[in-house]
Amino acid sequence: xxxxxxxxxxxxxxxxxxxxxxxxxxxxxxxxxxxxxxxxxxxxxxxxxxxxxxxxxxxxxxxxxxxxxxxxxxxxxxxxxxxxxxxxxxxxxxxxxxxxxxxxxxxxxxxxxxxxxxxxxxxxxxxxxxxxxxxxxxxxxxxx
Amino acid sequence: xxxxxxxxxxxxxxxxxxxxxxxxxxxxxxxxxxxxxxxxxxxxxxxxxxxxxxxxxxxxxxxxxxxxxxxxxxxxxxxxxxxxxxxxxxxxxxxxxxxxxxxxxxxxxxxxxxxxxxxxxxxxxxxxxxxxxxxxxxxxxxxxxxxxxxxxxxxxxxxxxxxxxxxxxxxxxxxxxxxxxxxxxxxxxxxxxxxxxxxxxxxxxxxxxxxxxxxxxxxxxxxxxxxxxxxxxxxxxxxxxxxxxxxxxxxxxxxxxxxxxxxxxxxxxxxxxxxxxxxxxxxxxxxxxxxxxxxxxxxxxxxxxxxxxxxxxxxxxxxxxxxxxxxxxxxxxxxxxxxxxxxxxxxxxxxxxxxxxxxxxxxxxxxxxxxxxxxxxxxxxxxxxxxxxxxxxxxxxxxxxxxxxxxxxxxxxxxxxxxxxxxxxxxxxxxxxxxxxxxxxxxxxxxxxxxxxxxxxxxxxxxxxxxxxxxxxxxxxxxxxxx
Numbered sequence: 314x315x316x317x318x319x320x321x322x323x324x325x326x327x328x329x330x331x332x333x334x335x336x337x338x339x340x341x342x343x344x345x346x347x348x349x350x351x352x353x354x355x356x357x358x359x360x361x362x363x364x365x366x367x368x369x370x371x372x373x374x375x376x377x378x379x380x381x382x383x384x385x386x387x388x389x390x391x392x393x394x395x396x397x398x399x400x401x402x403x404x405x406x407x408x409x410x411x412x413x414x415x416x417x418x419x420x421x422x423x424x425x426x427x428x429x430x431x432x433x434x435x436x437x438x439x440x441x442x443x444x445x446x447x448x449x450x451x452x453x454x455x456x457x
Numbered sequence: 458x459x460x461x462x463x464x465x466x467x468x469x470x471x472x473x474x475x476x477x478x479x480x481x482x483x484x485x486x487x488x489x490x491x492x493x494x495x496x497x498x499x500x501x502x503x504x505x506x507x508x509x510x511x512x513x514x515x516x517x518x519x520x521x522x523x524x525x526x527x528x529x530x531x532x533x534x535x536x537x538x539x540x541x542x543x544x545x546x547x548x549x550x551x552x553x554x555x556x557x558x559x560x561x562x563x564x565x566x567x568x569x570x571x572x573x574x575x576x577x578x579x580x581x582x583x584x585x586x587x588x589x590x591x592x593x594x595x596x597x598x599x600x601x602x603x604x605x606x607x608x609x610x611x612x613x614x615x616x617x618x619x620x621x622x623x624x625x626x627x628x629x630x631x632x633x634x635x636x637x638x639x640x641x642x643x644x645x646x647x648x649x650x651x652x653x654x655x656x657x658x659x660x661x662x663x664x665x666x667x668x669x670x671x672x673x674x675x676x677x678x679x680x681x682x683x684x685x686x687x688x689x690x691x692x693x694x695x696x697x698x699x700x701x702x703x704x705x706x707x708x709x710x711x712x713x714x715x716x717x718x719x720x721x722x723x724x725x726x727x728x729x730x731x732x733x734x735x736x737x738x739x740x741x742x743x744x745x746x747x748x749x750x751x752x753x754x755x756x757x758x759x760x761x762x763x764x765x766x767x768x769x770x771x772x773x774x775x776x777x778x779x780x781x782x783x784x785x786x787x788x789x790x791x792x793x794x795x796x797x798x799x800x801x802x803x804x805x806x807x808x809x810x811x812x813x814x815x816x817x818x819x820x821x822x823x824x825x826x827x828x829x830x831x832x833x834x835x836x837x838x839x840x841x842x843x844x845x846x847x848x849x850x851x852x853x854x855x856x857x858x859x860x861x862x863x864x865x866x867x868x869x870x871x872x873x874x875x876x877x878x879x880x881x882x883x884x885x886x887x888x889x890x891x892x893x894x895x896x897x898x899x900x901x902x903x904x905x906x907x908x909x910x911x912x913x914x915x916x917x918x919x920x921x922x923x924x925x926x927x928x929x930x931x932x933x934x935x936x937x938x939x940x
Contacts, residue, residue, distance in 0.1 A: 390703035431661035
């Protein structure tokens with residue numbers, strides 16, 4: 314099992330873009346989620362004192378990933394949280410896909426946290442999710 | 458001239474360039490870019506692609522426009538302006554941006570640099586404490602849902618009623634800080650939850666609060682400057698750049714999803730998914746307009762609460778009332794918004810995305826105190842260079858739907874800027890140049906280094922020479938707060 318992401322420097326001049334890869338949909342969601350939480354703050358400086366669960370279903374895996382990443386952005390604003398770690402389990406259902414995720418983190422504290430960029434939105438600009446021989450790949454541009 | 462596009466780009470004048478409607482299938486009108494040859498040459502390929510995509514949208518009138526600070530954006534380029542017929546045209550969140558009513562506010566003072574310099578460190582510390590900034594920052598104003606609905610409806614007026622500002626502030630804000638037609642029923646609970654705790658906060662990215670100085674030799678039009686309360690002699694002013702925070706971001710995201718589905722129903726196809734739109738007169742179009750106005754009013758309220766906090770900080774540091782310090786709002790402009798405005802051809806739905814309204818003298822929308830000089834236009838530069846105060850012109854009304862530039866425009870990616878300098882080093886370098894910076898995020902600070910932006914003076918010269926705005930004064934930074 315492997316997952317990773319890399320920042321795409323030449324895609325978004327004023328914003329942040331990344332390409333996430335994973336052997337499986339779960340690994341892909343984990344990699345892309347990791348990219349989002351690391352865009353917000355350094356996870357190593359955040360303690361896992363609170364957890365939030367995210368459960369989403371969609372017929373389309375691409376739409377499901379978009380919703381999953383948007384939920385992380387929502388929790389940042391609505392609950393004032395930054396994150397230490399995430400778990401994502403994606404499973405195929407009869408008529409679509411299910412993601413069950415858990416985010417651990419704590420309320421934002423500028424004095425202790427290495428805060429980075431305040432993500433406004435996950436965008437559809439050049440948004441792409443595809444399966445290739447080596448696994449799953451997603452390209453995501455974040456408006457920051 | 459080597460441009461980052463294969464399209465034919467014709468010179469209309471030294472500052473205006475046109476891409477004919479024949480250059481891309483589906484273009485309904487030509488595209489026009491306002492820029493000097495040097496700025497045009499450096500524009501990224503996204504500008505040309507995106508402004509011609511905008512020219513394909515249903516109901517567009519005259520031209521799809523891009524201002525000289527233009528660069529790649531989502532759907533519209535940053536710097537994009539387009540007007541649509543309200544009867545057969547569309548409204549698009551891609552023409553407004555995620556940060557609805559992101560804008561600029563300028564506050565003048567009677568203080569001078571000589572008075573402020575000895576207490577600048579203390580002042581910046583106080584401002585940094587008073588105005589929350591950075592990822593997910595929360596404000597001091599506690600609101601329940603009913604009160605937040607009132608903020609959506611009343612905007613800056615709600616703040617003044619609550620004591621966060623002066624009555625006179627309202628006449629010095631675009632639309633008096635309260636756009637009619639905002640409907641809280643059209644916004645999602647998600648949007649409310651993202652924004653309800655964020656009133657009076659800066660955010661991050663390119664948002665900032667800046668203490669600035671105006672020297673007499675950087676006033677280009679002393680008479681107009683005097684009307685605006687800008688007198689030079691190393692006068693201190695404060696500039697704020699921020700928008701509607703998580704609330705507006707969610708409204709934009711929600712309606713992009715609504716419009717993606719609506720386009721199928723209305724048989725509209727667009728060149729880019731981020732240009733998702735709906736007929737202005739459709740239920741979806743009307744709902745977005747009402748929700749966007751709610752977010753726009755919230756942004757006016759956000760900048761109003763920040764103004765209150767700025768006045769409190771100055772009062773505390775200088776031990777005088779804000780009134781005694783002459784802390785009048787000069788003006789507040791939106792640079793991410795769609796509005797219905799009247800032109801020679803009738804009412805039009807004008808989208809400005811990273812572009813500022815620049816109405817000329819005599820327009821009834823310009824406050825009475827400024828009506829004889831034209832609408833004030835506030836353009837923010839990078840935190841290491843200057844910012845500008847300008848006024849709108851009659852030419853802008855004729856040529857650009859009363860629109861002009863909004864800032865510098867980036868030329869370097871955030872990642873590249875971070876590789877080029879560390880935030881701590883930049884902070885030290887700026888201090889040596891007399892600019893005190895307080896930042897929540899050091900990596901965020903590095904991303905906003907001056908070298909990552911176009912030279913704002915060059916951009917201002919382009920709009921001044923094109924005649925769509927006239928420069929009044931330059932403001933130089935001495936203190937900056939970043940998220």
